[in-house]
Amino acid sequence: MAEGLRERKKQRTRQALIQAAMRLFEEKGFEETTLAEIAAEADVSTRTFFSYFAGKEDVLxxxxxxxxxxxxxxxxxxxxxxxxxxxxxxxxxxxxxxxxxxxxxxxxxxxxxxxxxxxxxxxxxxxxxxxxxxxxxxxxxxxxxxxxxxxxxxxxxxxxxxxxxxxxxxxxxxxxxxxxxxxxxxxxxxxxxxxxxxxxx
Known part of the structure; x- marks a missing residue:
């Protein structure tokens, strides 16, 4: 049960990072958007970002x-x-x-x-x-x-x-x-x- 909850939370965080990145890329441009901004938009730390993606390109x-x-x-x-x-x-x-x-x-x-x-x-x-x-x-x-x-x-x-x-x-x-x-x-x-x-x- 707990394993299922953890997995769903991970999927929600991953999706939040993807959607945050897309919004920022559209508003500011890809090169101008920082990893810290993506993490903040998704309400997670930059360290958490790196738990899911190696860099901005990987989000795309x-x-x-x-x-x-x-x-x-x-x-x-x-x-x-x-x-x-x-x-x-x-x-x-x-x-x-x-x-x-x-x-x-x-x-x-x-x-x-x-x-x-x-x-x-x-x-x-x-x-x-x-x-x-x-x-x-x-x-x-x-x-x-x-x-x-x-x-x-x-x-x-x-x-x-x-x-x-x-x-x-x-x-x-x-x-x-x-x-x-x-x-x-x-x-x-x-x-x-x-x-x-x-x-x-």
């Missing part, structure tokens, strides 16, 4: 590992009738739901997208995370569809899909679109990319 990518794990789990649970394109579209829909719900509000999701696409240090971190994730996903896609895709074809498939989504989202951010519009763009870009992959079955 707080769910990267969990999202990748969910994607891998869906790929490994492929049903016999699933096609490559259909399964990848399910991954896109899952990812949209996670992006919207993960930070608590539509506004927080929009802040994260804008920051990742406009702050150079975050762009570099995002690229590193993205490349690692794409390689891992390509290997998992190959395993799920060994009868249909070589490893290089799986890599090309994942690269085409994520590349299409990233460039489309960047155009939306440039035009200051709402997060609802951005998420619609994510799905549409995925559909366009996958239309060219349906020949793979």
């Amino acid at each position: 990518f707080y769910d990267a590992g969990a999202r990748l794990e969910r994607a891998l789990a869906r790929l490994s649970a492929r049903r016999p009738g699933d096609t490559v394109a259909d399964l990848l579209l399910q991954l896109i829909d899952d990812s949209i739901g996670q992006a919207i719900a993960g930070a608590g509000t539509f506004d927080a999701a929009a802040v994260r997208v804008r920051l990742v696409l406009t702050v150079p240090s975050l762009q570099a971190r995002a690229l590193h995370v993205l490349l690692d994730s794409q390689l891992t996903l390509a290997k998992a896609l190959h395993e799920a569809f060994r009868d249909r895709l070589t490893l290089s074809e799986a890599g090309a498939t994942v690269g085409a899909l994520i590349g299409a989504i990233m460039v489309a989202v960047m155009t939306d951010v440039d035009e200051d679109r709402s997060v609802e519009e951005i998420m619609a763009t994510v799905r549409r870009a995925g559909e366009i990319a996958l239309a060219g992959l349906r020949a793979l079955g």
